[in-house]
Amino acid sequence: MKKVLISMMMAAASLGMMAQADAASGYVNVEDVLSSTPAFMQAGKTVVSEQQKLQNQFNEQSKDMSDKDKLNQQLAQKENEVMAPIQAKFRAAVEKAAKDKGVDLVINARDVIYGGIDLTDAVKANMK
Numbered sequence: 001m002k003k004v005l006i007s008m009m010m011a012a013a014s015l016g017m018m019a020q021a022d023a024a025s026g027y028v029n030v031e032d033v034l035s036s037t038p039a040f041m042q043a044g045k046t047v048v049s050e051q052q053k054l055q056n057q058f059n060e061q062s063k064d065m066s067d068k069d070k071l072n073q074q075l076a077q078k079e080n081e082v083m084a085p086i087q088a089k090f091r092a093a094v095e096k097a098a099k100d101k102g103v104d105l106v107i108n109a110r111d112v113i114y115g116g117i118d119l120t121d122a123v124k125a126n127m128k
Helices: 002-021 030-035 038-061 065-101 120-127
Strands: 025-028 105-108
Touching (some): 025 065, 030 065, 030 120, 065 105, 065 120
């Protein structure tokens, strides 16, 4: 009985290893997806506008170093505020594309040397 149990455990472990070895990987050209997303382009314009506004404030208040730190913090906060919904939508679009194509791992296309499934077009479609 003990030998049968050990054999079953070994078989289950080897099946788990085979499943991991067969895991599909995919990639997304993040820059391409985001540059074709109107919300991302608008967010970029909003961040640039806020940066210009804060730069003007800084120029007026540049005598005190703590003002510079405060303005940098405001810019970072605004950038996070504008980008957070887009990042969440992008992540959901990647997850959906990966699930639809049976992909377990997705990386940025610029990091791919060989192989993988290109999910860029599916992610773009999911971003709409």
